[in-house]
Amino acid sequence: MRQLANPSFLWIFIVLAVAIWFVFRRCQGDGAVYPPTGHLPRIPRSFRHFVADTTRIASITGIALLIVALARPQTRDTRIEEKQEAIAIQMVVDVSGSMAGLDLAAPETLRDGEFRTRLDVVKDAFSEFVRRRPHDAIGLITFGGYAVSRVPLTFDHDLLQHIINDVEIPGSEYDREGHLRRPEEQMTAIGDALALACARLENTDIASRIVVFLSDGESNFGIIDPDDAIRLADSMGIRVYTIAAGSEEMVPFLSHDPRGRPMIQRVFVGLDTDLLQRMAHTTGGRYFHVDDAAGMELALAAIDDMETTVTDQQIVEHTSEKQHWPLTLGLLLLIGAISIRCGVEGKLI
Secondary structure, three states: OEEEOHHHHHHHHHHHHHHHHHHHHOOOOOOOOOOOOOOOOOOOHHHHHHHHHHHHHHHHHHHHHHHHHOEEEEEEEEEEEEEEEEEEEHHHHHHHHHHHHHOOOOOOHHHOOOOOOOOHHHHHHHHHHHHHHOOOOOOOOOOOOEEEEEEEEOOOHHHHHHHHOOOOOOOOEEEEOOEOHHHHHHHHOOHHHHHHHHHHHOOOOOEEEEEEEEOOOOOOOOOOHHHHHHHHHHHOOOOEEEEEEOOOOOEEEEOOOEEEEEEEEEEEOOHHHHHHHHHHHHHHHOOOEEEEHHHHHHHHHHHHOOOOOOOEEEEEEEEOOHHHHHHHOOOOOOOOHHHHHHHHHHHOO
């Protein structure tokens, strides 16, 4: 940005304009008006006249440039430097069979035949949560009977959003006798999932580390005891924010009758709120219980408010003085004009 440090010096231009008027007025010779002189042959301008006019113009231009130099033209560059202290966030999402429940979606969606599962609602809310955290490193773990790291801690949130959208509940495949082929995929290994989240946060250089842990069931599978995982998180200084998703009543699920037509079947799903509360309180986090989409959004918004990214903003200004250009050029013009004027006519003006 161009600016003048001392713009008040520009008022001198008024004095210069008055001085120019007096100089040129004095240069006009006095004489009688004699009309017939128009018929006389034009006398060519002499070299002295040319030097006089040129040096006057050069002198005026030099003085004007000196006035501009007194006003101190500058250029100023303003730059904002931001230093942001990121937070390492490990999102842990339950994808066990109970996440197929339809109780988090609005009741009217069931009447309209739009079946949105718990997982659908959670994915939408978590995507919005990621969108609000552009400067943080975020990873994703999903778990049922096994905990799987879907995305390590990353600042590539476009990739993370893509993976979140692709998360699905493992399908239920049955053998000829009607038994589940992989029943463990429908189980809930809370201890394993929390321990894996701690492992993913262990080697990061980011000081502030948290886990956002969402589950809708009871811990009924896995190798690591949930309480051991809680103690591990606490010893590492990792805050765990837990979200218990779903009601503790009969939960509607989408099923099909013998003719393959969709129908709603209600099933009881256990929810271990005590474990999730203990997980949050022991590690210095906070517990939320949500039973609809609005509650899910409010819970994640509360976590977003509590875990703010620290931003150190510094405004850096660099000012470059430019008055040497008009000063140098003005002095050269003025000195040159005076020197030539004195050399040719022996006078300054």
